[in-house]
């Protein structure tokens with residue numbers, strides 16, 4: 241399994257977190273860690289998420305990007321191999 | 328149109344529908360949507376009372392697909408809303424633009440397990456392109472505009488707007504069009520045009536693989552021009568049928584699990600796939616690792632997420648097909664390949680000779696196809712009859728063949744045909760259904776009766792859940808489990824109960840006259856066609872098998 245850190249910028253809308261969680265699970269990624277904060281000045285939420293999967297991360301990025309409320313998705317660090325069966 | 332005016336949320340909904348040119352809506356009332364139904368009373372929108380919310384959702388889908396417009400449906404909270412879900416899922420899988428409006432309990436009651444309260448907003452996440460719940464009346468107008476925009480933007484899809492009852496009743500000032508539009512559109516990377524040109528000029532055995540995206544991109548002319556100019560042999564998915572002119576000499580028909588032998592073999596032998604508005608669905612590819620194993624791929628799509636999802640593209644061309652495909656439209660030197668493909672087309676052409684007096688469904692469907700007027704819209708249900716319709720009927724436009732592709736939803740055919748007929752009152756609309764599927768939305772015969780919708784229903788009656796029975800025979804040692812329908816209702820009597828003219832036929836000799844009578848009849852018509860329970864759909868690519876290793880009937 242590969243581990244990735246994603247940084248997602250989103251409009252601070254209802255259910256935007258639920259949408260991200262749903263897409264992440266459905267597309268076959270496990271969430272290892274997650275943090276979400278809102279900048280109340282511009283109503284932009286920043287979500288950082290560590291996910292792991294055997295699937296290419298581009299699959300998840302493309303699908304999260306399709307969510308209407310998403311402004312940007314980036315992979316933060318280069319993927320690191322993690323031992324099997326962890327997370 | 329610019330001065331503001333004060334009205335209720337419900338009245339505002341109808342103003343926004345009017346602004347979007349919505350003339351027809353399908354729905355079913357209930358407690359939490361009563362203010363909207365009250366405002367309907369004063370509106371010019373024509374509402375069709377379906378007899379189940381699933382029927383309303385599918386009619387909206389059929390309407391959208393037949394007319395190329397957004398379909399709209401209404402349902403109340405709780406069970407009304409959950410009854411829409413199958414239709415929304417179907418629309419998501421097939422990228423159909425519909426807007427579903429659901430009533431919700433008042434905001435003050437939300438989250439209290441109120442009567443007929445269900446979290447439809449939460450439920451919608453997995454079965455819509457996007458959804459909204461309006462909890463501030465001042466957001467309503469913008470949300471409704473965005474709902475229509477999202478349904479049609481990029482890859483089309485269903486949008487749900489959940490409106491609590493107090494929001495429907497609240498006073499609001501209409502601002503008209505001065506609203507913010509979608510900001511967060513997916514940015515498309517640059518297209519690999521030069522790479523694609525290189526692949527194209529080097530290809531000796533290219534295939535054009537046409538999907539449902541072609542019709543939705545209104546790129547039928549461009550795709551036909553490409554097929555003609557390049558002379559490239561073409562194949563189609565279930566949803567792409569009609570995009571290529573069926574008379575094109577190099578067109579091989581449908582590929583995939585029940586595709587033509589010529590289409591599947593040609594794809595397997597190809598050295599280049601030019602994929603337009605298609606997504607390498609598993610029913611198309613068979614065993615993915617062995618699909619078109621020697622082919623490079625040029626993939627045109629509007630949805631970034633489809634590129635490299637199931638098959639790596641050697642050249643990806645994202646964006647509007649209509650603008651992009653002409654960049655690659657040029658003559659190719661592929662005579663030998665064309666000849667080979669045309670030979671296969673002749674060698675493996677469908678045969679309609681069939682022993683005995685009993686009706687042979689493929690031949691019957693071919694006769695319907697030959698006799699139906701031009702621009703007839705055909706809808707289907709799901710099962711053997713659906714695959715026979717795809718194989719043996721010809722369509723000259725994808726909006727003339729409406730079938731549940733991605734979801735394969737039984738119960739689609741009848742309500743989709745109602746929607747199609749309402750959007751295209753002057754065209755003939757025919758449903759090809761099965762005796763299992765028709766019962767899933769049989770209540771819509773009452774909608775047909777009420778509005779005298781002149782839909783023609785052809786019921787392929789094998790007294791079986793035929794497609795499942797076929798698989799049980801082929802892959803489960805003939806252990807027929809729960810697929811027998813020999814105690815079906817008397818369909819002729821049933822349709823008469825809804826004032827629908829009906830007839831049952833059992834012999835080949837009756838086919839032509841019966842179809843003519845049906846097509847000549849002014850109003851709705853129900854033609855029950857008895858066929859043998861043992862007929863199978865051929866060819867068939869078994870699961871997890873390469874497409875050239877198809878099973879064929881005897």
Ligand SMILES: Cc1ncc(C[n+]2csc(CCOP(=O)(O)OP(=O)(O)O)c2C)c(N)n1
Nearest residue numbers: 710711712735737761762763764792793794
């Ligand atoms: C809503 C739904 N439930 C179950 C299925 C699984 N299924 C696919 S085809 C089929 C049989 C359909 O029977 P019928 O409508 O009589 O068509 P036939 O195959 O006999 O032509 C079934 C049960 C489905 N596609 N959709």
Ligand SMILES: [Mg+2]
Nearest residue numbers: 761762791793
């Ligand atoms: Mg049947």
